Amino acid sequence: MELEEASGEDKGQRKSLETSLEGKKVVLVPYMREHVPRYHEWMQDPALLLATGSEPLTLDQEYQMHLSWTQDPNKHTFILLDKELIAGSFVHGDPHVEAMVGDVNIYMNDPDDLQTAEIEIMIAEPKSRGKGLGEESVLMMMTFAVENYGIQKFCAKIGDSNAASLHLFRKLGYVDASYSEVFKEVTLELPVTEQSFKILVI
Numbered sequence: 001m002e003l004e005e006a007s008g009e010d011k012g013q014r015k016s017l018e019t020s021l022e023g024k025k026v027v028l029v030p031y032m033r034e035h036v037p038r039y040h041e042w043m044q045d046p047a048l049l050l051a052t053g054s055e056p057l058t059l060d061q062e063y064q065m066h067l068s069w070t071q072d073p074n075k076h077t078f079i080l081l082d083k084e085l086i087a088g089s090f091v092h093g094d095p096h097v098e099a100m101v102g103d104v105n106i107y108m109n110d111p112d113d114l115q116t117a118e119i120e121i122m123i124a125e126p127k128s129r130g131k132g133l134g135e136e137s138v139l140m141m142m143t144f145a146v147e148n149y150g151i152q153k154f155c156a157k158i159g160d161s162n163a164a165s166l167h168l169f170r171k172l173g174y175v176d177a178s179y180s181e182v183f184k185e186v187t188l189e190l191p192v193t194e195q196s197f198k199i200l201v202i
């Protein structure tokens, strides 16, 4: 369910900055400045840095990163709220830091092919893993990306030891497309067809 929509000329391009999406188990909210300190705490964990292929940043650098992500029209990020952890009722525009458990993002990183998006998912809070939040969030993000940005193919780059993530994406129909010996990383792809889009609309 879409709760709020962007308006004016930004519609479409920066919609992820204005929209909250409610699923059965998660609410996806825009990545706000208020989320940065908790996000920064997560990204001190060596296991999460490894799983997401990230470098540790200072808090200042994390604020800069937040700014760059929110200003780049080819990157779209949502923070995941675990609905079981929301204090009171969900309010659009409230960061609900108490319930933030991870993020999902897409990145159209090939300027010659803006219809292909790399997708990443992270459930940073261990207590919220294994409850279906990752799967629901990926499906919601894919639906949002197809409907708002005309994405026709998704890819995911996953470390070959990351069994949970590999299982999740293969379950959703992604197939192995290539393997990098250097990065020990599998690239999985899913073209958007009429058939694959049917599983997206949840």
Ligand SMILES: CC(C)(COP(=O)(O)OP(=O)(O)OC[C@H]1O[C@@H](n2cnc3c(N)ncnc32)[C@H](O)[C@@H]1OP(=O)(O)O)[C@@H](O)C(=O)NCCC(=O)NCCS
Pocket: 048, 051, 052, 119, 120, 121, 122, 123, 124, 128, 129, 130, 131, 132, 133, 134, 135, 136, 156, 157, 158, 162, 163, 164, 165, 167, 168, 171
């Ligand atoms: C990998 C991750 C995104 C999965 O999200 P999640 O919410 O925990 O997973 P879900 O509950 O939605 O489960 C989806 C599927 O993956 C499977 N799965 C989840 N955790 C698993 C694990 N540790 N090992 C094997 N399979 C696992 C589930 O069983 C389910 O498949 P099933 O329905 O066939 O049983 C999450 O655990 C995570 O972020 N981990 C750390 C960071 C990371 O690795 N990010 C990926 C970088 S792209």
